[in-house]
Structure formats: C-alpha cells, structure tokens
Amino acid sequence: MRFRISLKRPIFLFWAILIYVPSVFSKRKSGDFTLSGLNTEYVLDSFAVSAGKMGYMKAKIQSKDPYQMNKDLYVRLIEDDKWPLFEKSPSCTEKVPYGSINEHVTQQRKAIKYEAEVAMPLNNEKGTRPRYFYFVITDCSLEFYMHDKSIPKLHYRVETWNDGSHLAADESHLKMLHTITLLVGLIVAALLGLGVVIQLYENSSVHAAMFWVLAAAVSDALSSLLEIVHLKLYAGNGVGSYFLDALSAHMEAICDGLVVLLLLSVAAGWTLPSDVVRVQHNATFIQKIIGGLKSPFGALSSPSATTYFAIGIIVSHIALAQWGRIYNDDFDSYHDLAHLPGKILMFLRSSLGLVFTGACFQTRIRCPISLHAFYTKFAIVGALWFFSLPVLTTIVNTFVVYHQRHVTIGVWSAACQSTSILLLSWLVTAHSTSYHKLSHMSVAQESLVDSLTSASTSSREPKSFSMMMGNAKIE
Template sequence: MQLALSCTNLLLLVHLPFCLCKVIQGTVSSLEAWEQSGQFVTKFCFHDKKALFRYSTNATSAGSWYFILDESWPFYLAEQDCHKRLAMSKFEVKVSKTEEQQVVNQWMRPHFWFLVYGEPSTCNTTTPTSNAVLEYRMEFLNPDSSGVANDHFGDDYRGLLPFYAVLVLAYIAGIGLYAHRVWLTISKGGPMHEVLNMLSVAMALHMLAAILMLIHLWRYSVNGRGIPLFETLSEASEMLSQCTMVWLLLSLSVGWTMGSNTTSPLKDTKQLSLITAIALTHVILVLWEQTYDESHYTFHIHESLPGFLLVMLRFGLVGLLTYNLQRTLANERSVLRREFYSGFAIGCYLWFLAFPMLMLLAVPFASYLRHKVVTVGVTLIQAVSMGLLSRLFLSRSLYWEVSTLSSSTLPLRRDMGGGPGFLTRLS
C-alpha cells in the first residue's frame, strides 16, 4: 500500500505541468526564439475547413505565429538555415494586435499543425540586444457537426469522449450483473480468496480511471482545458490497476492457489521485491514519457524513448510469464490443471501483449489516428480480459475444480466424470 501511495504521489507531482489542453497560456521570448531558430509553442490536429485559431497577448510584437504542416515538420527539424525553416510555414499570423483570430482551411484529411513563434531577430547571427517576453493565451477550435468552430478536440482526440461514456456504462452494467453474485459469495461466510480481492481492486481502479477520464474529457469539450487533476488521477488509477494485474497474473503463473503452492504473494518476499521493482520501473518510465507529451519531435507519445522502453518492459514481462508457466507445467501432473493453464496462458498473453502489439499495428495508420488506436484498443482488451477473469473466478468453472478456491465458498462440480474418485485424479 505504501508503494502504491508513493507512486501515486510522485505521479501527481511530476505529471501536472505536462497536462495537454488546447486552450493554452504561456510565454514566448525573443531570446528563446533566437536560440531555437523559432520557438516551438504547441501542435493541434485540425480536421475540416473553417477551423479557427484565436490568440490574445499582453502586448503587440513584431513577431509572428508560424503554422507548419506535419508533412513539412521533419524537414523543418532537419533544416539548419533559420530563414529556410520559417519559410516552410504554410501561413503566418502576425502579432500586430493584442487579439486576433485566423481561419484555418483544412483540406484532404486531418493534419497536425505545428505552431512556432519567430521575430525579425530570430534568424540573426548575433544574440538579440533585448529579450522581449510576450504572454499569450491561445484557443484552437475545430468545426462541429453544424460547421461552427467550437469543438476543442483535435482530431487525434475526437471520439474518445463517447468511447469512455460507453465504457463506463458497460462497467455499470457489469456491476449490475455480478454484484449480486459477489455479495452471495461473501455472505456465505467463507473467506473470500485473495485472488478475488486483487481482481476486484484491479477492476475498481480500471473503472475509476475510466470515470475520471470521462469527466475530464467532458469538461475539456466545454472549456478546452478539462480538469488536469482528474486526468492525472485517471492515469494514476490506471497505473495501479496494471500493477495489481501484473502481480495477480504472475502469482497465478507460479502456481499460487494451485495444489501445494498456496503462499500469498504478500508474504512471498522474493516475489514482492520483483513486483516492486517492476512497478517502480513502470512509474519512472511513465513519468519520463510525460515530458514528451507536448514534444514537437513526436506525433504519438509512445513513439518516444521511454515509450519504447515501456514496450520492451511488456515483452520482458511476457518472457517472465512464459518462464513461470513452463516451470509450473513441468512439475504439474494433473491433466485438469494443465488444461486450466492452457486457457489461462491465452488470457495472460492477451493482457500483456495488447499494448506492444497495438503499438506496432498503429504504425501504418495516419499520425492523428495512432493515439486513438492504441488508447481504445488497449483499454478495451484490458477491460475484456478482466471481465473474462472475473467470470472464471466467480463461477463454478474449471478453475474452481483445480484450485484451492474450491475449498472456500463454492462447491466443486462433479459433472466432468465426477464421483468419489474425482478428487484423487487431481493429484
């Protein structure tokens, strides 16, 4: 519990400055524009004609906002000549007024537009004699279904709000279907096994993450900022849910609740140390990845170095899971338990490989679709995996026949060639 609280607190402290919103405020300066040969401000994915860019500043300036299309952005980054870099912009908006707006006519398909600030002194060979600091507030709006520019969502986030709404409704329906069964299991007086406790915690955290993200996105649709704290709490809940699931699945893979191996993961010092190391590594990589959230070097956040390392961590966990299952099966003589582990392995691989495989599948998609493909795909697969596991653990299935759970609250089935000799065939 202390580890979970520490990880959550660390995430809250580090993540907040990097929350992405499309009503943004900040500062640009002559010096930073000169040092960067054009100061990167933000990016936004416009998806249709008559999109709108609006800004306000605390003063006028001789500078301009330069809009560079995603197709030109790699060449912009590779170009060393400052004048040629800024000349790659499709259009510019001069900061000659303290308030102005510009219609962005999108064409063909949705595109990311990268916004860069530059001044006449930006491309000089000498340092600017004065460092003028400009405070700004920007608003990026896509047209809605009626053609009016009041949609704060870029096309890379478009559709996520209804997705999370459906996901939360599905969770509520699941609670309606299974809450009574869980209550009956608990009310029988038998101790509810730690497997069910851990799975319930993981599902509750996953649902909480979805609810918080839904509230954040709903608010974002209204004000373009959302509720950054809710977004952070959603990611923290999702992270804790994943750590809990990794702990549960790895524990089951070494035979926990099966036969003689009934040691609780909470009492297994070696396994507890391993899971703690994995959780801390995951937290560090996620926090590191957040520094790329508004980076102009990547369209999709997981294309960064820490994102790549997160994928490698998942593959490492798959390797550990495979090793555990092979060792467990090598010492297992029960046919029924081998049958259980075969189905269990499929569910585990589905859980662990969802993220890295969707990362690879998202590569051929347009840059503005990659975030949605990975987010929606991983969230759905994980929700389905937990749903299947909950059915496995809460019903009189094969798992109940071959595990120590069968001695808690639900009786063994005797419809698979049962009879007095059934229990002896498990050993």
C-alpha cells in the same frame, strides 16, 4: 448476513466534488520559451480539426522586456502534410515556405508588459479527413545576427477551437470509448460484488482473488468516469480539469499494475496447493522472486524481495503515468510511445511479459498433466496482453499517419484492458475447468485458503492470509 447501503448521499457528494474541483485545479495551455541563434523556432502547439469543418486559433505572446527584433518574429501555421518537410529543413529560412499562414508578431506596451495577439483560421472545410495544424513561432534573423543576450523570455497562451468546440478531432472518439469501458467496468464490478455476497452467504468464505479483480474493475471504471467529466469540461472551456485527468491516468496505472500482478501470481501457481505443484530446487534469484508470488498476500505480510518487486510494479506504473503528463497534460497519454515515459512503460510491459511467459511454463512443468492445457492457454492469453500494446504502438508510430495514431492506440489499449478484466473475472468465478477443480478459488473446496507451501522452506505448514468479518472469512 445483511448489508444496508444508502447510495443517494455518496453519489450526490461525489458529483458535487466533480463540479467544484475543476475550478480549483484547472490549467491553461501556456508556457515559456526563449529564442536564440541555435533555437530559432519554437512549437507553440498542434491541433486537429475535423473533416469538413472550420477551426480557429488565438495566441497571446507576452514578455517583461520588449522584443527588439520584431521585424522577423512570425507565428507560422504548418499543415500536417507539410510538417515532415518543415522538420527536415536544415535552416529556419528554408522552413518558411512551408507555412500556409504567416502572421507577423508585433508587441505593444500594455501596463508593465509587452504583448502581442495572433489569430488564425484553421480551414479544413474541403478536407476529407481530420487535419493537424502546427503553430510555430520563428525568428530567422537570429541565424545571421547573434542577439541572444537581448532576447527576452516569452510567455505564450494558445486557445484552439474545432467547429466551436475546444475538443480536437483526434480526441472526439474518447467520450464514446470511455463510456463503453465505464459500462464494462461497472457491470464486471457489480457481478463480482454480487458473487462475493453470494459466496459469503453460502460458504461464509470468499477468496481474496475476487476482491483483487474487483479492485481492478473499479479502478478501470473510475478512470473512465473521471476522463468523461474532464472531456465534458474541456469541450466547453478548453481547460477541463488537470486534477481529474491526472487522477484518471493514475487509476488506469493502478488497474494495469493490479492486472500485471494477478497474471504473474497465477503464472507462479497462486491458489494451487503444494501437493499439486512440485517444489522447484536450485531456482535462480529471479525464479525465487516470481515464485514468491504464488502466495502474494503472504509476501505482503512478511517483507521479502517478492514484496519489493510487487510494490515496485505498482509504483513504477503510477510514476510513469505522472511523468507522461509533462509531455501532454491535455489528455491522458499514459500509453503513448511518442515520449520517453511511454517508451519505458512499453519496455517494462514487454520485460514483464517475458517473465510471465517463463513463469507459466515453469509452473506447467511442475503441474499434473491435467493442468498443462490450461497453463498453455493462459500463457498465450497473458502474453497477448503483455506484448500486443508494445508491438502495436511500434507499428502505429512507424506506419500510421499522425492524426490516426492516438485513436488506434487508445482504442486498442481500452479493448485490451476491458478484455483482460473480463477474462480475469471468469478466472476467479468459473469452476468448470481442471484448474478450478484443483485451485483454492473453487467453491467446491472445503476451505478457501490463500496459502501455498513456500518453495524456500521445508515447513509443511501452510501460510494463510485472512480477515475476519464476524463469521465470514476473506481468504
């Protein structure tokens, strides 16, 4: 069987899309707000400047109607060490002393709008660490005089620089991080692709598990590639590409979902023949749903509670990735615990981790003794993947200083994902352990079939999922 693929044209078209799409889907740091007696201040933005460097901020504030109380309208710059005190202060007046720079906002009539511009230096030249700066607009007079009806809606646009670059100090690690994960993903995908071709050539058959892990590796690599391009664009213009960054987050979410489903499927006994895993009687509803994952492709071909469970996992990860962009659309904050969708994601992962651990030990009990050691190790490794990030994000958000949180979580998340893909690649390609000798994924088997006798039926006929490619089978 010969494969002939021309790479030059697809790669050229792909890079052409990356160049032209950003101009269509680009975004700006902007928003609308209205001050009032109850909300006398509004946080415009925050930005991290590198140690020993000088940054710069420029804000434009517009309104359709004039802001009559111009006398007490200020943009205040608060440094990160003063920010907790600023937040805890009960009144706007008490917060004023924590501003290191206070710029008065005076609007001027321009065409049909009223406009004001504010610029501030972000001085961290003597700093030994990256420093966060917060930009807050306040009108403390509203605490004493109720003028809510006469306060117009304000529109703002903020631009920031870190030593000439729009890339903040806490994002400077992202290019190297995504380059490493891109290389890992591409290498794994290439090796798995080569393994698929070799198995098709030697056995005219290849197990679907290899394609499953291949899809996860490609999703992870593509996520990193898209984010690298976004970072490059963002460093130059402070805008980047909302489309590419969002697509990167969704690719990462899909990769997470695929890893979750593969871990749960193997935990449920996928690829182990029915004569190896004893049928479980009197199973609970949850156990039946997870048990259905022992034949994942069979579940897709005949809709059941297991099918909806699997689809729900993928859809929920994608939905949470998009929801998280409401809170931060500069860079992917998919694994961020600072917002509600991030917290829900960590709760979901922890819950699925408990399900995974339970499924592993349920399958271990019903397996021969020779597989007990494998499932114990598999449960430990899988549990580390499920629980490490929720635990780490909780610790980081509690004990780590603000400017180091995103770096710590991002690096650990990327390391976790790359490690899981490497381990799953080993799982579907190695053939030396007792698990591989009994599993359908082993090339030593005469027939590679993704089938198991269903725990909910007494039929002894196996269900199978296969696609014909000439004389080659993907099973």
